Amino acid sequence: MSRLIVNRRKFLVGSVALGSSLAMSGCSQFDFLGQRGNPVRQALEQANVLTYRAQRALIGDQVLAREYAESEIRQGQRPNGSTDPTTAEYLFLKQANFEPYRLTIKGMVDREISFSLAELRNMPARTQITRHDCVEGWSCIAKWTGTPLGPVLDQAGVKPAARYCVYHCYDNIQRGLSGDILYYTSSDLVDAYHPQTILSYGLNDAVLPVSNGAPVRLRIERALGYKQPKYLHTIELVDDLSPFGGGKGGYWEDNGYDWYGGI
Template structure:
């Protein structure tokens, strides 16, 4: 089983790096990643579905990602991607030390709810020392503290038809002439309810820094780094990912990355 996981990680790192290389270099020989009706892309997407189903079946829903000892933390958590959002909403919250912040749970729920940062910190917490694996090829061990996501979702009453959680962020990852493109990603409810999926507000025994996603960064520890959304403000429960972005379930997923991103 471990060999399967390692091989899958190598495949994902390679394919995601290929997609990011396309975005940076503009090399037209890989234009199929942006062509939703391209046959090669369709084959890759079917392979993603197969590996997602196989990993779910072989590993199980509740198996934990490896956790490490405190002594294995040898450096600070490397910031990557956006490190300082400039949306007016985020800049206002940061200036106010995130006191007006609210995390909203909405969509296919019995009742829409929202929680302040103080309320999230007062809920039962979990601390875990895990390894962050980035598609850029680096990894880093860090200690994360936060509120388990599952019980927070339960407070909203997730409806039986919900299949996915969509994570909306303040992160204006891309600026265009028509306005900011905000980061989002998603997971199925298995990952949302996994015991190591936490709404993290602490990093290495300190408050989560802005560069690492303050005030809240979701940690889905059995997934690659781009599935760990920073600057999270809303979680939307849905039965279909098609209405969001280009319909692939996330900003990077819309640009050719694997939706599942599991390791």
């Protein structure tokens, strides 16, 4: 099983690095990566679906990611990607020490609800020491503390037809002609309800820093780093990912990354 996980991670890292280098070099023979109807791209997308199904069958829904001893934390959690969003709403919240912050659960639920940071901190918490694996090839062991996501979703009453959670963030990862492009990603309900999936507000026995995603960062511990969205503000329950962004389920997924991102 460990060989399968390591080999999949090497494949993802190599594939992304290759895709990035080809895009930067302007190789026209790889234009199919941007053409949704291209049969080669469709074959690659189908391979991702098969990988997702195979991992679900081999690993199981509730199998835990490895947890580590505190002595194995050798450094602070490495920040990467956006480390300080500049949207007006986020700047206001940061200046107010995140006291006005609300996490909203909406979409295909019985009732739309929201929680303050204080309310999340007062819910039953889970602490776990896990390894963050980045698609860039580096890893980091850290201690995360937060509220398990599953019971929070239950308070909203997830409708039976819902299939995915879409995670919306304050992270203005890119600026386009029409303004800020905000980071988002998604997961199925299996990952959302996994016991190690938490709404993290603490890191290494301290308050989660801004550079690591304050006030709330989602941790899906059986997935690669780009599936751990920082600066989370809304979770939307849906049955279809196509209306969001480029329709592939996340910012990086819209740019060619694997949707599942499992390890």
